[in-house]
Amino acid sequence: MQEIFAKDPEFEPAIFVEQTREQARPHATMLLRKLHSEILRRGIFTPQQVIDEHEKYLMCQNTPRGHVALIIKQTLHFAMFLKAIVNLGANDYHKRLMQEAARMDFIGCFAMTELSHGSNVMELRTTATFDEKTKEFVINTPTDNDIKVWIGNLAKDARYALLWARLITQGKDHGVHPFVIQIRDSIYHKPLPGLLIGDMGMKVGYQNMDNGFLRFNNFRVPRDTLLSKFFQVLDDGTYKTEIASKTKRLGFFLQTLSYSRILLGLGAANGNLYANIIALRFAHMRKQFGVPGEPERPLASYQLHQYRLLPKFCQAFVIRFSVDEILQYYITMKPQVVDPTKTLEFLHAICTFTKVYASTCAHNTYLEARQSLGGFGYSYYSEMYQMITYNDVNLTWEGDNKVLLQQTARYIMKNCNRILTGKDVTDQQVKYLKDIHTDKAKFVAKIGDLDLGEEDLKLEDILEIYRVFAANCGFKAMKHFTKGLEEGQDMFDVYLNSVPVILNTMAIAFGEVYYIEAYLRRIAHCKDGPTKRVFEKMGLLYALWNMTERAGDFRNENLISSDQLSQAKDRVLSLLKELIHEAIPLTHLPPWEWYNPFAHEDFYERFLGQVVRADGAFERSRIWKEMLAPEGEPQKK
Amino acid sequence: MQEIFAKDPEFEPAIFVEQTREQARPHATMLLRKLHSEILRRGIFTPQQVIDEHEKYLMCQNTPRGHVALIIKQTLHFAMFLKAIVNLGANDYHKRLMQEAARMDFIGCFAMTELSHGSNVMELRTTATFDEKTKEFVINTPTDNDIKVWIGNLAKDARYALLWARLITQGKDHGVHPFVIQIRDSIYHKPLPGLLIGDMGMKVGYQNMDNGFLRFNNFRVPRDTLLSKFFQVLDDGTYKTEIASKTKRLGFFLQTLSYSRILLGLGAANGNLYANIIALRFAHMRKQFGVPGEPERPLASYQLHQYRLLPKFCQAFVIRFSVDEILQYYITMKPQVVDPTKTLEFLHAICTFTKVYASTCAHNTYLEARQSLGGFGYSYYSEMYQMITYNDVNLTWEGDNKVLLQQTARYIMKNCNRILTGKDVTDQQVKYLKDIHTDKAKFVAKIGDLDLGEEDLKLEDILEIYRVFAANCGFKAMKHFTKGLEEGQDMFDVYLNSVPVILNTMAIAFGEVYYIEAYLRRIAHCKDGPTKRVFEKMGLLYALWNMTERAGDFRNENLISSDQLSQAKDRVLSLLKELIHEAIPLTHLPPWEWYNPFAHEDFYERFLGQVVRADGAFERSRIWKEMLAPEGEPQKK
Incomplete structure (x- = not known):
């Protein structure tokens, strides 16, 4: 895998590339997709193997440190989004999405955290209410404080979301459940009606990660979006499961993670x-x-x-x-x-x-x-x-x-x-x-x-x-x-x-x-x-x-x-x-990690070399005219 | 002082402004100069007071936290560059520079650290050799490992430098001494001949600080650049001082700091x-x-x-x-x-x-x-x-x-x-x-x-x-x-x-x-x-x-x-x-620190407000077309 990185100039270690947040994000997405398609093209993994052995897939990548920031985007898609469908999905819709996710036809996100609930997952407030007439779930964000926040891959990339919301049928709250829903259309890549999706703004680290927020307003999704391996909602809204308590259910969901x-x-x-x-x-x-x-x-x-x-x-x-x-x-x-x-x-x-x-x-x-x-x-x-x-x-x-x-x-x-x-x-x-x-x-x-x-x-x-x-x-x-x-x-x-x-x-x-x-x-x-x-x-x-x-x-x-x-x-x-x-x-390092100048005996030379070769290393101040002396000062040269 | 900050939209707290390094640096310089000219214009300090009471000047500024990153640029100029001249300077050239520095006609830097010597100041290698014929010092960087590095204010702003170099007269090394030298011309703001000045490149924090490097190649400066209050070099190169040992001299320089x-x-x-x-x-x-x-x-x-x-x-x-x-x-x-x-x-x-x-x-x-x-x-x-x-x-x-x-x-x-x-x-x-x-x-x-x-x-x-x-x-x-x-x-x-x-x-x-x-x-x-x-x-x-x-x-x-x-x-x-x-x-905060949304009871509202008002909060991915589904996928909307 390291070969793909080592031999392609597009994979220049990120430490040598100065990027704004707006530059870093599409660049990461592009690299990630390129990497994945190379893996499939070379037959290192088939899509089915990605599904069955995502642990191995992620392990085997072992991304060089120069691109370690990619791992989180990958992990969210494969180990959180895809894995949840694999573990908890049951119907044909889930199976189709698994295949597409394994091919990376789209990027998924994992929408759990809300503005006023982070660690306390039991108390998440987003609701998915079953409408018996249309057999749909109606998803809502009760108040602004319940907006999904910090969701990685959401602000720019994700077309699908693994959503955690309270399942409500026949007026009864069955606790937090997982749904897999489409959030952006497939033609314009814009948020679907009923959704407000935005960017969480300036933040520290992981500039290549597009953390987003998400608000639902009577957003309707089909019944098969519920990941229903261990619980089902019948036509009349009857809720069936083998795991009786809300706490145990949530505990089990989290155990799978x-x-x-x-x-x-x-x-x-x-x-x-x-x-x-x-x-x-x-x-x-x-x-x-x-x-x-x-x-x-x-x-x-x-x-x-x-x-x-x-x-x-x-x-x-x-x-x-x-x-x-x-x-x-x-x-x-x-x-x-x-x-x-x-x-x-x-x-x-x-x-x-x-x-x-x-x-x-x-x-x-x-x-x-x-x-x-x-x-x-x-x-x-x-x-x-x-x-x-x-x-x-x-x-x-x-x-x-x-x-x-x-x-x-x-x-x-x-x-x-x-x-x-x-x-x-x-x-x-x-x-x-x-x-x-x-x-x-x-x-x-x-x-x-x-x-x-x-x-x-x-x-x-x-x-x-x-x-x-x-x-x-x-x-x-x-x-x-x-x-x-x-x-x-x-x-x-x-x-x-x-x-x-x-x-x-x-x-x-x-x-x-x-x-x-x-x-x-x-x-x-x-x-x-x-x-x-x-x-x-x-x-x-x-x-x-x-x-x-x-x-x-x-x-x-x-x-x-x-x-x-x-x-x-x-x-x-x-x-x-x-x-x-x-x-x-x-303290030996493999060759593909040699790029770091600090790892070498000739550090001073390598470091200086990097410094003087950087873009703009010798550029004059943008406001140099304003830096000049006021009139009257003796001039030199 | 806080009033200047609080009432001028140019002084919007830095946490709300997304800037690249290239944007942050001139912006900081501009703010700093604006602030200083306001202080002089309002008569809060006269230039002479800035010289005599720079401690008070820096204390009194008490920059609001939203612009706390400015303090280091200020400190380098006033508490390191200017202060060294005040404490160790003696001749008319020094006095003129004090006045100019106090008016901030130029920005100064403090050039001590070298590539291979940081903590160990005694062993700095840059040399200032006295030429008896011209009564000048010839400044040299012996090898690339002795280049001055990480010097704040140097890469873009500084016209003068407080330089630490080994004083050599009559072939004898008298140890590290302070000099104040011009490094950029007053017309084009370009490095003077004999100097190589550049940018230290991407770094963490203080994006508004222009850390630079500096290499000397037979760079000649007049004798009066030596800060000579406690030691002099006579015409024939004789070195005179009351502080006999090299170590004591350096100890005293550092004591003044x-x-x-x-x-x-x-x-x-x-x-x-x-x-x-x-x-x-x-x-x-x-x-x-x-x-x-x-x-x-x-x-x-x-x-x-x-x-x-x-x-x-x-x-x-x-x-x-x-x-x-x-x-x-x-x-x-x-x-x-x-x-x-x-x-x-x-x-x-x-x-x-x-x-x-x-x-x-x-x-x-x-x-x-x-x-x-x-x-x-x-x-x-x-x-x-x-x-x-x-x-x-x-x-x-x-x-x-x-x-x-x-x-x-x-x-x-x-x-x-x-x-x-x-x-x-x-x-x-x-x-x-x-x-x-x-x-x-x-x-x-x-x-x-x-x-x-x-x-x-x-x-x-x-x-x-x-x-x-x-x-x-x-x-x-x-x-x-x-x-x-x-x-x-x-x-x-x-x-x-x-x-x-x-x-x-x-x-x-x-x-x-x-x-x-x-x-x-x-x-x-x-x-x-x-x-x-x-x-x-x-x-x-x-x-x-x-x-x-x-x-x-x-x-x-x-x-x-x-x-x-x-x-x-x-x-x-x-x-x-x-x-x-x-x-x-x-835990009370003064009004000019209220801008931080985290300090308030209505945090969620303020935070969300900030997030949705940020530039580009709702912008589509730059590479959205590449994010679309491959042909053949069922399309939605």
């Missing part, structure tokens, strides 16, 4: 690695300061610089390996995901954590990497700010990261509650919670014996600390919860008043345990001894550094002592010194 | 407050989720949301009050600042800390505030990303924040060393270091007795913890340092290997002590009892929250116990609940 959380996590993990690689390569090239009289030293030789980059570099590997495992797991579970009788709690908990953790860590990496490049980090040619803005939205969409973690927290609390009431855990992945609860003293004693500065310390040992920490968080939360209820507080309030300090810490602890386990499983496959040792050290550096970063939490109830914390800090510093050289082979 | 660190801190502090106010006002307006069946609740009612916003809001007040005090202090010390026989160590240490702390905290506020606005935080109309990008550069210029803190750290280590060798501290502001060192047990015992959950707990009590913490950091660093030297390590290495973990923590601890003291001094003036109580609680929330955020550090050597940490956490939560309402009067 859990894949998008992994995709976001994967994108963030890839970007995280890339930014770390650029920053580390630059750190080995750039020299500054040194002992007076001696040559200047590379930034990479300074402990401060190692400290700001290397732990995040290791973390990026831990995340990348773990996301990969979760993706494989998702694919094996796919049949259950689209089965409304199954609830996949562990999958949901870990996908949610993955979206949150991968995007938050990437965010922190980008900010630090930008700073580590000094002033050069402001140049577009470094790609840092593109990465910052492209990822920043990941912190918000699909649910605000800090709010979303509650979904993971609920899973752990449920399991802790089962343990406390003598039941078994729901999944093997959290069996350690029960083990620790059964014999906590043994685990705590084992941790107390650890010398965290020891050179032979194993990641497995640190993992034990993480596990006990996670269990402590879980049972402490249960205690807090029970106490609140006993004091007569409202369940909703007790829960909410545990979020910032207790629940989010717990959710992260659970996820980090899983990630360290996944990392260990992955590096166990590594056959080359020295390489494996580097990976082990990298895991250690991540786990120890992370512990020192949140030392207040880990020292809670003196789980680790003040001395152990000092040992961990010292060990972190010694690992930095070793890994700054040993990790170099892992 | 310390004001710019306060200015940056002030700008960051103002922006920090503003972003907090916008986020808090939005949080009271925006409703989401709630107990099923009941009305949705405002975001501000959620503990999680309070937790992410309120501590930063309180911190912003602590910073704002402290920066103000430091600014006043600077003004009283001004005569000493420009006296090469004086070294102002405390002023330097606290100015440096202020630049670092104010910009880092603002950075964190902006990122969190953006997230707290959800998807709306991506709209330009929220101003969040403008604030993020405008401030981000503050983390880097004038020295990378994490590297720069060493300058503050050195001051504390020096004082700790004096104490350890039986001498007195250099300044009253760090007398507590000696007190604690003399009788540490007493202080530790006092802290041990504190109940941090106590409602009557005073900020003064917490201040004691901060002081002991700072002292511990200082003496621990000294111990680490001495140990390293005793082990035979190189001084440079011991020092550098203490930076990330020990020195930076120490520098921050010192600064926070001073900030809490300054905050207490400031709120002591508050006469209204209830208001004062709110300020006290805000100080408490800041100090306790900050302690829990860095609990690993504060629990070091068990300075505070696990129980005390829990008490602090609980007290933070109870303070959130009280302050979320009590702090509302402090």
